[in-house]
Amino acid sequence: RKEVEQDPGPFNVPEGATVAFNCTYSNSASQSFFWYRQDCRKEPKLLMSVYSSGNEDGRFTAQLNRASQYISLLIRDSKLSDSATYLCVLTGNQFYFGTGTSLTVIP
Amino acid sequence: GAVVSQHPSRVICKSGTSVKIECRSLDFQATTMFWYRQFPKQSLMLMATSNEGSKATYEQGVEKDKFLINHASLTLSTLTVTSAHPEDSSFYICSATLSVGLPDTQYFGPGTRLTVL
Numbered sequence: 001r002k003e004v005e006q007d008p009g010p011f012n013v014p015e016g017a018t019v020a021f022n023c024t025y026s027n028s029a030s031q032s033f034f035w036y037r038q039d040c041r042k043e044p045k046l047l048m049s050v051y052s053s054g055n056e057d058g059r060f061t062a063q064l065n066r067a068s069q070y071i072s073l074l075i076r077d078s079k080l081s082d083s084a085t086y087l088c089v090l091t092g093n094q095f096y097f098g099t100g101t102s103l104t105v106i107p
Numbered sequence: 108g109a110v111v112s113q114h115p116s117r118v119i120c121k122s123g124t125s126v127k128i129e130c131r132s133l134d135f136q137a138t139t140m141f142w143y144r145q146f147p148k149q150s151l152m153l154m155a156t157s158n159e160g161s162k163a164t165y166e167q168g169v170e171k172d173k174f175l176i177n178h179a180s181l182t183l184s185t186l187t188v189t190s191a192h193p194e195d196s197s198f199y200i201c202s203a204t205l206s207v208g209l210p211d212t213q214y215f216g217p218g219t220r221l222t223v224l
Contacts, residue, residue: 031211032211034211034212034213041198041218041220042217042218043200043215043216043217043218044151044200044215045215046212046213046214049212087150087151089213091211094153094156095141095153095213097150097151097153098150099149099150100150
């Protein structure tokens, strides 16, 4: 079983829509969780860390559910510029990357 | 924020030649640097973990004699692809973690696109 499982999508949503991604993980000892954003042919950039209490940054909300072993990312009021691949990353003995979820926001 | 640079950003070489890629943390000291490879439409694949002053730890299936990693200082790691072949053509990305503060956060370089003819 993979350490991190992520729905690759693609998710095609209209501007203004709300979209959510989930990422499940298998190692209950995982310590830290992150969402990264990767644009086509570019490097991943840190979007936000994920905490059990949940954290919000503008239109983005991240949540960690340790009991069910998943993290989520919610994007509200989608913009065209949100189109990218979103990677979940967690740390345990090493860093583990999801395969990424592709999001396209359509005008 | 922490900045990581990579050089070169793009390289095209002939089959059989060696290519060196540099990864530098510009405004912080990096405990650990990581080297990834990403093929089109695929996820990042960790190749090796590099700690300053010690030998790199390679992932299963990654040939250490083909992908030479040198981590000479807390701000510089290099990856040398030796005797490159067309199947080595890929996007190589390094990342670094801070020595203090938030060591779990990775900061990525802009990547190096290698094309082997």
